[in-house]
Amino acid sequence: MHLHRYEKWWLTFGIGSLVLFLVIVGISAFHQGHQPPSSVKTINYEQVDKVAPFNEPGLKKVEGKDWDYELVVVASAFMYMPTEVEIPVGSTVKIIATTKDVVHGYGVAGTNINMMLEPGYVSEYVTTMDKTGEYLVVCNEYCGTGHHTMKMMYKVVDVNE
Amino acid sequence: MNNSTFLCVDKRDARLAMAHMYVAFAALAIGGLMGLLQVFVRSGRFELPANIGYYQVLTVHGVMLGLVLTTFFILGFQAAAVSRTSGTFTAKQRLASWIGFWIMLLGTVMSATMILLNEATVLYTFYAPLQAHWIFYLGLTFIVVGSWFVIFAQLAKYAQWRKENKGEMSPLLTYMVVANSLMWFVATLGVAAEVLLQLLPWSLGFIERVDVAITRTLFWYFGHALVYFWLLPAYMAWYVVIPKVIGGKIFSDSLARLSFILFLLFSIPVGIHHQLTEPGITEFWKFVQVILTFMVIIPSLMTAFSMFATFELRGRELGGKGLFGWLHKLPWGDARFVVPFIGMAAFIPAGAGGIINASYQMNQVIHNTIWVTGHFHLTVATTVLLTFFGIAYWLIPHLTGRILTPQMNKLAIIQAFTWTFGMTIMSGAMHWVGLLGAPRRSSYSTYGDAEQALEWIPYQIAQAVGGTILFLGIILVLIIFVNLCWFAPKGDEEFPVGAIDKDAEKTPKILENWKVWITVLVALILVAYTVPIMDIINGGPLGSKGFKFW
Numbered sequence A: 001m002h003l004h005r006y007e008k009w010w011l012t013f014g015i016g017s018l019v020l021f022l023v024i025v026g027i028s029a030f031h032q033g034h035q036p037p038s039s040v041k042t043i044n045y046e047q048v049d050k051v052a053p054f055n056e057p058g059l060k061k062v063e064g065k066d067w068d069y070e071l072v073v074v075a076s077a078f079m080y081m082p083t084e085v086e087i088p089v090g091s092t093v094k095i096i097a098t099t100k101d102v103v104h105g106y107g108v109a110g111t112n113i114n115m116m117l118e119p120g121y122v123s124e125y126v127t128t129m130d131k132t133g134e135y136l137v138v139c140n141e142y143c144g145t146g147h148h149t150m151k152m153m154y155k156v157v158d159v160n161e
Numbered sequence B: 001m002n003n004s005t006f007l008c009v010d011k012r013d014a015r016l017a018m019a020h021m022y023v024a025f026a027a028l029a030i031g032g033l034m035g036l037l038q039v040f041v042r043s044g045r046f047e048l049p050a051n052i053g054y055y056q057v058l059t060v061h062g063v064m065l066g067l068v069l070t071t072f073f074i075l076g077f078q079a080a081a082v083s084r085t086s087g088t089f090t091a092k093q094r095l096a097s098w099i100g101f102w103i104m105l106l107g108t109v110m111s112a113t114m115i116l117l118n119e120a121t122v123l124y125t126f127y128a129p130l131q132a133h134w135i136f137y138l139g140l141t142f143i144v145v146g147s148w149f150v151i152f153a154q155l156a157k158y159a160q161w162r163k164e165n166k167g168e169m170s171p172l173l174t175y176m177v178v179a180n181s182l183m184w185f186v187a188t189l190g191v192a193a194e195v196l197l198q199l200l201p202w203s204l205g206f207i208e209r210v211d212v213a214i215t216r217t218l219f220w221y222f223g224h225a226l227v228y229f230w231l232l233p234a235y236m237a238w239y240v241v242i243p244k245v246i247g248g249k250i251f252s253d254s255l256a257r258l259s260f261i262l263f264l265l266f267s268i269p270v271g272i273h274h275q276l277t278e279p280g281i282t283e284f285w286k287f288v289q290v291i292l293t294f295m296v297i298i299p300s301l302m303t304a305f306s307m308f309a310t311f312e313l314r315g316r317e318l319g320g321k322g323l324f325g326w327l328h329k330l331p332w333g334d335a336r337f338v339v340p341f342i343g344m345a346a347f348i349p350a351g352a353g354g355i356i357n358a359s360y361q362m363n364q365v366i367h368n369t370i371w372v373t374g375h376f377h378l379t380v381a382t383t384v385l386l387t388f389f390g391i392a393y394w395l396i397p398h399l400t401g402r403i404l405t406p407q408m409n410k411l412a413i414i415q416a417f418t419w420t421f422g423m424t425i426m427s428g429a430m431h432w433v434g435l436l437g438a439p440r441r442s443s444y445s446t447y448g449d450a451e452q453a454l455e456w457i458p459y460q461i462a463q464a465v466g467g468t469i470l471f472l473g474i475i476l477v478l479i480i481f482v483n484l485c486w487f488a489p490k491g492d493e494e495f496p497v498g499a500i501d502k503d504a505e506k507t508p509k510i511l512e513n514w515k516v517w518i519t520v521l522v523a524l525i526l527v528a529y530t531v532p533i534m535d536i537i538n539g540g541p542l543g544s545k546g547f548k549f550w
């Protein structure tokens, strides 16, 4: 098929940029580890309260791992447990969350933490909280009448103060 | 293209197409009103009267505008387009279309009734394990099955044309309808499987549990193709109708066909880009589908090139000089051109936003924030819808035997500018506050007076201002619609179909070889989906019972 000369330039430039873009995204993902939350761990959603670590929601200090804290979150209509956490600034946190009923969201405003919580699955994400302040966590997947009241609060604090 | 033989859509086909248009515009009226209520509620200055829930209103809005308006308009437009370019339907084909139309309408009424009874406040994506009444799911099934009747009639007409015109290239517009219909059929198989094998028996109590990850994956197998199903009819108008409206020629028949084939191929094996932040699907397969998603940039660039080439060639023919002088020569007073042109222009920011959404890691910044709502009010509710309005302004009078008067033409242009103005405000505010983390699909809330949530409120008031202007736009287009249906003077309005530029190359035969393209499509789907679906099935957790949290 014949292409007009300008069209050839246009498509060459376009497809070239596209390839470059995808290579950059790919390197960032698979070389530098910037991956979206994609845990494949499963759980019986009806037994969440009885299974570790979800039997004890909250922030826990851990040793010998790539992260300093584990934040265990249990979502259900229309609340998160715990409702509030205090996180020392600069610490690396692994968020481990799941739901006891329907699908919920987990979006922390002002950060890149954003993941879906689905019944039967454990969602995980590792991140570093490097700025102090209060961060509102909202449920950003419709879950029922009380959806817009479902929230949690992160207080990222400077422990040396 | 031998379209000269069928200048006018047959009366009987016109009635068929118009039936679809009535439903589409009724859906626009109802859905638009819901949109207005939503922005009011979200501003925090207004509460819904007794017992009406925000999410019930939002379900009506999504179903009416995302599913009913689009499907009915598109199928009606396609029926007229096939009849116009390939000849009138046979009695059997027309009957099949009517049967399909009534099944779809019945399905719409069933689903709508359940939503109004507050038995299906599950939003238009009906994600399990929220469980709606079975009549809601059955209604959706009817909409899909009805649509199959309508597109099968259109495909049958095409097959008949091919048989009667052996060795010739089919009319371009019919060809595009075929590509879009095939895509629709393959995509709806996914949602049909979700509803028929899982949600419907589950809501009836025949099965106790469904696998939530499977239902979502099947939904999005369909869901992304759904948005191309909205877009491609707009592209039909851009490629085939607009050149004629401005008095020019279609830049290239083969490029137009090739871009539709590329849309078809890369419409379905990409749905996981809506599930990037979900558990249960590994990074590798998410990334594979992200790459496939980005392939759509290629036909998009081709389309942009063709459009501007057509405009420039025509502008220069009319004596336009210099780098941009040809722009002035275009018919800026003709609603059939101006309204879709604004839609095209809106696609530039809309497409840029889409690239961000699909960008693997960046998706986390915007996923399920109101940014996404801002995004698709630019794509579907501006680019696609303004093009549909632009189509309606000649199609409706063509079908009803009336004309678009200069007054209505003027009103149509005012309508488009009203829309643009309102949308810029509403969508702009949604994009901006979405970046701050404000969630979509959420009623008014200060989240216990959280500082961040309080910062979002001015943007929500801006959305209410923009949304009100938009609603004004809906009233204007409804006035024009009513005029064109029943009040405009009788006359002959043209159904514009462009001819191919005489310098364009002959179109390669392979583009009409559907066996090849369907094979490639199925292969791509298998590559993109087999492993992720097997992973979910094999590693899947205990399924979910239904919940009714509204």
Ligand code: HEM
Residues within 6 Å of the ligand: B032, B033, B035, B036, B038, B039, B042, B058, B059, B061, B062, B065, B066, B069, B123, B124, B125, B373, B377, B380, B381, B385, B439, B440, B441, B442, B443, B463, B466, B467, B468, B470, B471, B474
């Ligand atoms: C008067 C004009 C309109 C206004 C004021 C409006 C307003 C809105 C608002 C505020 C939302 C988000 C609500 C939320 O997430 O809480 C929304 C969602 C939506 N709108 Fe519109 N809209 C209008 C027209 C349209 C049109 C013409 C279409 C389609 C052609 C459309 C399609 C949608 C869809 C599909 C959703 C998503 C529903 C969901 O998330 O379940 N809207 N609209």
Ligand SMILES: [Cu+2]
Residues within 6 Å of the ligand: A104, A105, A139, A140, A141, A142, A143, A144, A146, A147, A148, A150
């Ligand atoms: Cu929620």
Ligand SMILES: [Cu+2]
Residues within 6 Å of the ligand: B223, B224, B227, B271, B273, B274
């Ligand atoms: Cu998509």
